[in-house]
Amino acid sequence: MTIKDLAAKTGYAVGTVSRVLNNHPNVSEKARAAILAAVEESGFQLNQNAKQLKQSHATSILVILKGSGNILFAEMLEVIQTSLHGTRYPLHVDYLHGADNEVRRARQLIREKNALGVIFLGGNLENFQSDFADLGVPAVLVTNSAESLGFDNLSSVYIDDHAAARQAVEALIAMGHKNFAVIGGHRLYSDISRMRWEGVVEAMTAAGLTIDPELDYATVYFSPDGGYQGTMELLQRDRHFTALFTMSDLMAIGAFRALEDHNLEVPGDVSVIGYDNLSVGEFLIPRLTSVDQPTEAMARRSLQLLLDAIENGATAKHEAVPFTLVFRESTGKVKE
Amino acid sequence: MTIKDLAAKTGYAVGTVSRVLNNHPNVSEKARAAILAAVEESGFQLNQNAKQLKQSHATSILVILKGSGNILFAEMLEVIQTSLHGTRYPLHVDYLHGADNEVRRARQLIREKNALGVIFLGGNLENFQSDFADLGVPAVLVTNSAESLGFDNLSSVYIDDHAAARQAVEALIAMGHKNFAVIGGHRLYSDISRMRWEGVVEAMTAAGLTIDPELDYATVYFSPDGGYQGTMELLQRDRHFTALFTMSDLMAIGAFRALEDHNLEVPGDVSVIGYDNLSVGEFLIPRLTSVDQPTEAMARRSLQLLLDAIENGATAKHEAVPFTLVFRESTGKVKE
């Protein structure tokens, strides 16, 4: 079933059918009604390959999401989708694995889907470094700052991981904690892990405290299991920490379990602070203190920046979205 | 940059370029090397729109995933992806929202992507009822049984939700529980909620116990928050249950919290059993008893059924994959 068939069926020419299907003017009400009826009856669907192949002017916006399991990205995507719904910008979403090169993928999809701009939900700075030049359309990277790259069509929206981690630790220091342990990802391969770690170190140093990058840090996956393994490892090293900073709320769940297994109380013996402020944290026992990732604000802002660049040719901006610390029950004053 | 440009650049004709790009035979090594070098240098990428539009024979397999937030589906997708990697079947994945019609979408994508077959990860039987006829390629529905529909090209792989819920409740009855409460989705709109509920009722009835579909059931979302709200509601109704069946592990997390808020111990005062056996359950305090969804087995089996239908014209099959109950700490004998 093609528009040719529809044309034959209704007695009009393909051009008229196409005009109806695309809501173009200069079509009689009669023709429109007849063709729409035939479409309805036959369940006809436009072939997007042919459409995209032919269509000359770009109209759509592209979102490239790296890591489909990431719940924060999923939330942001939802915001973008609802914001764009009903506008004149169709949305294309593409899901990528961590290993794939998101910038190359973007380049191909921009051409194929006639995209006006791209939002990268997550991304690796190295890929932008090597492949972003001459992308041709405005883009926004969400999560990392792309300021250092200096591309004039690449904006970025992020939270200041460095400052967030620092403030989190400062708050715990203010509660009297002196001995910290940290669980996170690989500081070499994970930008955010490195930045958060640096924030921790900065806060410690500023307070005249010390933390050992080898002994007080556990490198694990961002999962409950990772949190469990990491905490067990830290505990076995016998470092006697009273505060545990996990780089994700998921890790904190595993940390809770490991501490329980060692008969350590939260926050009585160990204060635990997570990261992301996932909704699940509110229901844990004890309720989890966490660094809030303002997903909605980040999503909204990135879309604004992109549309501003598309519609008004606005220049690239790099913005840190304000974060907040959410204090709940898993942190407290250190025991005397 | 098109294959025309490549042809001009290398001095060969577009036909030769196309043959190289598609690994067709009858191309001299010299030509292949020259063209591949040019491709590498220019970073050329085939336009998939044009390719798919033109390509006559189908090669790919389509996976339609409903509800991108669903962690079980994400796991199954991973199994399918790795299984298919390196085979002659490219994989197309499409993510859909709950409200969209997955069968219509499949119909369009089959045509556009030249798919040989489809795996539906989740799906609504009503949509299959109304739109599946004459889909044209073999398909497998994962999660629900499609046996009642009787389409000869639609297989299904599922776990017997009915039996699983029944066995879960039977096990708790064997521990001495008599008063049950259940938290799940809307039994009208959610097939699995209805089937699980029916399993619960069956077990209760068989044991000579009663359960009230109004008073002992809370309809909520499949989330920690839903579990919390549902448990609070049940508690406020003052039904004095000693066993709580939640239709998802996520709900169980919220249930734990609500019980704690009422100074009720798990499993001392109330035994809690979840569903899905997510990895997080292992780390909860107490560790969560749950109905295991054999995601890997389901994914493997669905792919086998599909490939068997594609390659050997095998007829549609409907298979229940065996589930297991994983007993951990959140369930126990009822207090005397």
Next chain:
DNA sequence: TTGTAGGCGTTATCAC
């Protein structure tokens, strides 16, 4: 082994 040309389903530019 290589080149040529028709056509996939659609949009857009012409005439009418």
Next chain:
DNA sequence: GTGATAACGCCTACAA
């Protein structure tokens, strides 16, 4: 307001 018709980029007979 409507109908032809030339592309879009590619694959694939078929011819050379």
